[in-house]
Amino acid sequence: MAKQAMTLIGGGPVGALLARLLAMRGFAVQVFEKRADPRRVTGFSRGRTINLAIAERGLQALRVAELAEHALQRSVMMRGRMVHPLHGASGLQRYGVDDSEVIWSISRNGLNTLLLDAAEAAGAKFHFGQMLAAADIDAQRITLADETGMMREHDAGVLIGADGAGSALRASMNLHRPLGIRVEPLGHGYKELEIPPSAGAYPFAIEPHALHIWPRGRHMCIATPNISGSFNVTLFLPTHGPHPSFDTAPDAAAAAALFQQEFPDLLPRMPRFAEDYDGHPVGKLSTLYLDRWHIDGRALLVGDAAHAIAPFHGQGMNCGFEDTLALADLLANSHRDTADAFAQFQHLRKPNADAIAAMTLENYVEMRDSVADPHYVAKLELGARLTRWAPQHFMSRYRMVTFTQLPYAYAYERGRAQDQLLERLLRDAPNPAAVSMDTAVSALRATLSPLSLPCLGAGPMGAERAARPHPMLPLPTRTLESTAGLA
Incomplete structure (x- = not known):
């Protein structure tokens, strides 16, 4: 036949x-x-240069x-989001519980x-x-x-x-x-920029094993690593409207002023900023x-x-x-x-x-605003504690989406229910360290059935893969910055 x-x-x-x-x-x-x-x-x-995340x-x-x-x-491992606030120190918010739960940046x-x-x-x-x-x-x-x-x-x-x-x-x-x-238009667009490799033996100008985010409320920048040592940088702004928007940053000169105000640590790392900004169109979302x-x-x-x-x-x-x-x-x-x-x-x-x-x-x-919000960070920390205390009943929605093959629809509904529980627990004790784990676990088990876990993506390439160095990318000698309670 x-x-x-x-x-x-x-x-x-x-x-x-x-x-x-x-x-x-x-x-x-x-x-x-x-x-x-x-x-x-x-x-x-x-x-298009926004890297893909495997x-x-x-x-x-x-x-x-x-x-x-x-x-x-051909990929670079990313452990989590490296959040760069406008004021204060940068910190890593891990995607998963350890290096068996990472995503991979590839061109x-x-x-x-x-x-x-x-x-x-x-x-x-x-x-x-x-x-x-x-x-x-x-x-x-x-x-x-x-x-x-x-x-x-x-x-x-x-x-x-x-x-x-x-x-x-x-x-x-x-x-x-x-x-x-x-x-349904998002009302926001994007512009693609680049941090080139650094000179010398170590080509990465910033931490390679993270997705970098500069959250600024209604706008943000992100950067993803390449195996060459460069980073693809993407600016997200409202398409129209008052400052800041692409209306108010129509060219590299206006955009440079925006970066000096909002992303002062990022602009000096992009020597081709003007050429990239004026040469690349505004992408639609x-x-x-x-x-x-x-x-x-x-x-x-x-x-x-x-x-x-x-x-x-x-x-x-x-x-x-x-x-x-x-x-x-x-x-x-x-x-x-x-x-x-x-x-x-x-x-x-x-x-x-x-x-x-x-x-x-x-x-x-979440990326442009919530990652820098103390209440959001408190929910992350409490969720991490519940994961350790009751792993069969609690898994963050991000982990369900990213590190399992559970249906997206299941992850969506389960995530909403878990978020409601976290909000209820933090309403009585805003500091996650003050929440009684016995009380929290009892409330969790009374509210939600055990997770449907047969589709978990541990697989033969899970912990074994994460335990060995990346085959083409040497790990940095310095220690990753981390946010307390999230690693």
Whole structure:
């Protein structure tokens, strides 16, 4: 029997990983990508530079694709958030309980290159510089345009769109049958900057094993490390409105004045600040919701094409990778009934996509404001104590999202219930050290059932991986700064 044909639109990280997983399962996979092949272009443009954060969900998909260790070799471990207040000392807020619970910073281009090579090795065929111009969903044929505008047609078979938030396939599907598209702008944008490597043997200008945050209320900067020693810096501001906003910082001169006032320790580390600020556009941030992700068994959307979110929880790629694993398994077991597989995929994944969208918006407020708030820090400390005293009943929502494969929807609802309990406990004793653990644990067990833990992502790469040094990045000799009670 001939292999079932799958045509993917989009060869970014999600599309390339899905291509590999489908090819490994015996499908005939062709991928059309509008950009040039990033592995072949001399002087490749950095494009979007917000680094991707690999967490447990993404790691699990990479393990199944037999690529996890290769990806980690291109990554920098991040233990937590290094918070830089405007006044006072910086401090680390750990993501997990120890170094078995970390996330990994990797460049988008580095990961994409790895996945493209792996997908081709599995048998997938890629066609670069091919933009989707139109899709005839009934006939399952697509029209493609190259850089010169020359058109050609292709018999697509089953169509899968992994072409991101601006998906061309989504637009064609919506013309064929309305998908119930809703886009909610965040009202904030971003600008990409860079801290270059330092001269000398140790290239990192700031602590490498952390995601750095400069929280300032309605705006913030973040910095993520690269294995080269550089840091990708991203400024987040309201798009419009009074100072500070991109309206009031339209160019590098105005932005430099803002940085001197709000981020004085950051500006001197960016010698190309003016060039980067004036040379990079303001990126838009929004959340995408669809009522329908597929048209029968003929066309389906995955990843950002179906449920684009802002980058504030580091879960956009991880959610998309989790999509690929679920979809590849469903299609492999579908006996060519793609309509049933696509319906099951939407039923399984849409509630979780909606949940991570909600948590991402909440995490933005947390990152730009709450991380510097004493009450928020008190809740973190009390939560850490409850984790030690009652690990089967309490796990922070961030840990559920980042270090397990528990469904996003479960983590969302469980996190809300746990937060209500923490608020109640701290209402009577604002100092977390003064909260009686016996009372707190009794209240926890009376309020919430034990956690549904069978999907925990310890895995063979968990503690063993964290216990050894990163294969490509020497650990710093100095000690990480830490926030009391959070490590």
